[in-house]
Amino acid sequence: MPERVMFTMGDIACAEGALSAGCRYFGGYPITPATEIAEWMALRMPELGGAYVQYEDEIASITSVIGASWTGTKSMTATSGPGVSLMLEAIGLAVMTETPLVLVNIMRGGPSTGQPTRGQQGDVMQPKWGSHGDYQIIALTPASVQEMFDQTVKAFNLAERYRTPVFILADETVGHMREKLVIPDGKDLNLVYRKLPTVDPSEYLPFKPDEDLVPPMALLGSEYQFYATGLTHDEQGYPSDKEKVQIDLITRLNDKIIKNSDKIIDIEKFMLDDADIAVIAYGTPSRSARKAIKDAREEGIKAGMLRFKTVWPFPEKEVQELAAEVKHIIVAEQNLGQLYYMVKAEAAPTPVHLMTKPAGMPQLPHEILSKIKEVKSL
Amino acid sequence: MTETVPILKHPMAKYIREDRQPWIYCSGCSIGIVSQMLARAIDNLGIDFHKVVVVSGIGCTGRTSGYFKTGTYHTTHGRAIAFAEGVKIANPELEVIVVSGDGDIAAIGGNHLIHACRRNIDITVICINNMNYGMTGGQFGPTTEHEKISQTSPGPIGNLEHPFNLVQLTASSGATFVARWTAVQARRATKSIEKGINKKGFSFIEIVGACPTAYGRMNRLGDGVQMHQHLIDVAEIQNGLEPHLAEIDYDNRIVCGEFVEIEKPEYTAVLRAAQEKFKKK
Numbered sequence: 284m285p286e287r288v289m290f291t292m293g294d295i296a297c298a299e300g301a302l303s304a305g306c307r308y309f310g311g312y313p314i315t316p317a318t319e320i321a322e323w324m325a326l327r328m329p330e331l332g333g334a335y336v337q338y339e340d341e342i343a344s345i346t347s348v349i350g351a352s353w354t355g356t357k358s359m360t361a362t363s364g365p366g367v368s369l370m371l372e373a374i375g376l377a378v379m380t381e382t383p384l385v386l387v388n389i390m391r392g393g394p395s396t397g398q399p400t401r402g403q404q405g406d407v408m409q410p411k412w413g414s415h416g417d418y419q420i421i422a423l424t425p426a427s428v429q430e431m432f433d434q435t436v437k438a439f440n441l442a443e444r445y446r447t448p449v450f451i452l453a454d455e456t457v458g459h460m461r462e463k464l465v466i467p468d469g470k471d472l473n474l475v476y477r478k479l480p481t482v483d484p485s486e487y488l489p490f491k492p493d494e495d496l497v498p499p500m501a502l503l504g505s506e507y508q509f510y511a512t513g514l515t516h517d518e519q520g521y522p523s524d525k526e527k528v529q530i531d532l533i534t535r536l537n538d539k540i541i542k543n544s545d546k547i548i549d550i551e552k553f554m555l556d557d558a559d560i561a562v563i564a565y566g567t568p569s570r571s572a573r574k575a576i577k578d579a580r581e582e583g584i585k586a587g588m589l590r591f592k593t594v595w596p597f598p599e600k601e602v603q604e605l606a607a608e609v610k611h612i613i614v615a616e617q618n619l620g621q622l623y624y625m626v627k628a629e630a631a632p633t634p635v636h637l638m639t640k641p642a643g644m645p646q647l648p649h650e651i652l653s654k655i656k657e658v659k660s661l
Numbered sequence: 662m663t664e665t666v667p668i669l670k671h672p673m674a675k676y677i678r679e680d681r682q683p684w685i686y687c688s689g690c691s692i693g694i695v696s697q698m699l700a701r702a703i704d705n706l707g708i709d710f711h712k713v714v715v716v717s718g719i720g721c722t723g724r725t726s727g728y729f730k731t732g733t734y735h736t737t738h739g740r741a742i743a744f745a746e747g748v749k750i751a752n753p754e755l756e757v758i759v760v761s762g763d764g765d766i767a768a769i770g771g772n773h774l775i776h777a778c779r780r781n782i783d784i785t786v787i788c789i790n791n792m793n794y795g796m797t798g799g800q801f802g803p804t805t806e807h808e809k810i811s812q813t814s815p816g817p818i819g820n821l822e823h824p825f826n827l828v829q830l831t832a833s834s835g836a837t838f839v840a841r842w843t844a845v846q847a848r849r850a851t852k853s854i855e856k857g858i859n860k861k862g863f864s865f866i867e868i869v870g871a872c873p874t875a876y877g878r879m880n881r882l883g884d885g886v887q888m889h890q891h892l893i894d895v896a897e898i899q900n901g902l903e904p905h906l907a908e909i910d911y912d913n914r915i916v917c918g919e920f921v922e923i924e925k926p927e928y929t930a931v932l933r934a935a936q937e938k939f940k941k942k
Contacts, residue, residue, distance in 0.1 A: 308751045330939035334750045334932055339776040343743035346736060350716075350747025353734065358751070376737050503714045503732035503748055504755045510678070510727045512735035521681060522727070 287466040293431040294319035300435030307333030308351035308358040310344040315399040316455040317389040320361035341366035345373040355502040361387035375414035380511040383442035387451040389458035401643025402455030404617040410450040419540035422450035422595040424565040428462035440475040456567040491518040496539035549592035558587030561609040565591040567645040575651035606630035673700035689885015691844035691870025702854035722762035722789040739770030753929040763790040764802040778834035782928040785857040791872035799875025832904035837862030839921035843892035844870040
């Protein structure tokens with residue numbers, strides 16, 4: 284399909300991104316403020332030969348997505364905080380069985396039912412720590428309608444490349460804002476597909492990694508027979524209660540993400556070259572920060588922004604490098620402080636100031652500007 | 662000099678991961694029998710085994726998938742049906758079979774069971790009902806009868822709750838094929854599994870089995886042989902009986918047979934038709 288231009292909302296851009304990435308299975312359950320993704324998928328999937336399936340709950344949705352992915356179909360679900368809470372056990376299963384999938388969380392106010400129609404960034408620690416056990420996750424944080432598209436394509440590529448669930452963490456404002464979207468010609472997209480096994484079926488070890496720590500993935504219905512289980516398993520896929528098998532497996536699952544952090548982490552540096560004060564932000568607050576920094580510059584304050592386009596794996600090195608160059612860091616998050624603590628740990632001894640807004644309207648530019656001035660006067 | 666005796670292979674061994682033997686099951690357990698029913702059903706139907714996917718959840722029966730030498734998956738507790746639906750919808754060419762226990766299918770996974778019946782997706786669910794949570798040591802579950810003893814329903818009263826009748830539950834939820842057998846009715850049960858696999862729609866086959874280690878011990882039902890003998894004694898075959906009459910009263914009467922076989926548009930077929938309509942546009 285040739286290039287298309289739309290004026291549309293973030294949720295729909297996300298759905299279009301998934302379709303452009305080759306997603307042909309969506310299992311979901313309606314929830315504000317992510318419902319538009321489901322609705323768009325219901326409309327578009329059949330004409331592309333794909334499936335929109337509406338399940339009885341989010342647990343079935345995510346588990347069906349895992350099932351669909353094991354047939355070789357690129358698959359996703361989209362939900363909001365309460366839905367993610369229900370999906371967390373299955374996220375662990377997807378991590379443990381190394382299942383590529385994309386999970387979109389259009390973040391709303393929480394905890395519990397919270398404010399369904401208002402945005403927040405209250406769920407940024409959830410993908411990393413929500414499911415039980417030690418694991419790593421990848422999470423992307425788009426800040427515009429175009430990025431909802433671009434990052435969803437990227438999320439599928441990362442999921443396929445590393446055989447892992449990938450989160451899109453978009454606050455409600457990004458999900459519902461309307462902007463110009465350019466959908467590139469399909470042939471201009473670099474799409475990644477998981478490695479399939481090439482060995483003789485009799486020699487196939489389903490969880491034996493290649494040098495990049497990622498094992499080739501056999502599909503259900505192929506000539507390869509395998510057992511995939513959420514139990515700790517050896518390279519053959521068989522359950523084991525041996526200490527070594529547990530250590531080897533969870534170390535590899537962690538390492539395949541952490542050792543590839545440089546290829547996964549995506550940040551934007553805005554006016555940081557000579558900055559004394561750096562604002563760290565992601566999603567909608569980063570849009571306010573951009574304006575605040577321009578205004579601060581006009582007043583002669585050397586401010587800049589480090590914008591996280593991915594939050595997991597956490598950009599540790601990038602924060603350390605920033606901390607070595609600036610006098611102060613401000614973390615502007617639409618919550619009571621979540622990534623703040625991660626930044627603080629990496630930035631020490633550079634002072635890190637928290638600017639919270641645990642509610643629907645993100646930090647406004649003039650509010651961030653005031654904070655920059657306040658920090659400047661310290 | 663030692664004499665070498667050739668080892669005769671079980672005729673169903675070709676479907677089984679022999680390198681995973683011995684089974685984890687206790688002696689006297691019914692799950693091995695039901696595994697053989699499934700292997701024989703596949704063998705009798707002559708379907709391409711590569712295209713068969715076996716899925717199970719958690720628990721003793723949840724281990725079944727791991728013994729079949731094809732594409733197999735062991736999901737989280739209760740979610741085998743949800744996983745199976747994703748597989749079937751994404752690739753309708755596959756023969757998707759769920760084997761799991763009563764706790765997995767009817768308690769934690771109960772919501773998925775009734776909705777899969779309603780949705781009418783062409784998968785076959787074999788539920789081994791041993792009337793308790795065996796893997797965790799024998800607690801009461803969704804099919805444990807009133808006043809029966811378990812680790813979490815001790816005497817003097819026993820189970821305070823009442824059981825599901827899985828035939829009635831699935832029939833009223835919209836399953837297009839519903840049968841119940843006991844583990845000792847191996848031939849009839851195998852035939853029903855074959856029918857379930859062949860049926861273009863959601864099929865549910867309950868196999869009432871024995872858990873002598875936990876449920877049998879606590880309720881003084883004897884060892885595995887005695888418990889299976891009991892199943893022979895109380896099984897009453899009534900094919901075609903109205904599902905609401907398919908009583909299950911463990912001590913006295915377990916009504917067995919095929920109770921539902923109806924036609925209804927199947928999910929993946931309807932989805933395929935929708936996709937085709939767009940192609941023609």
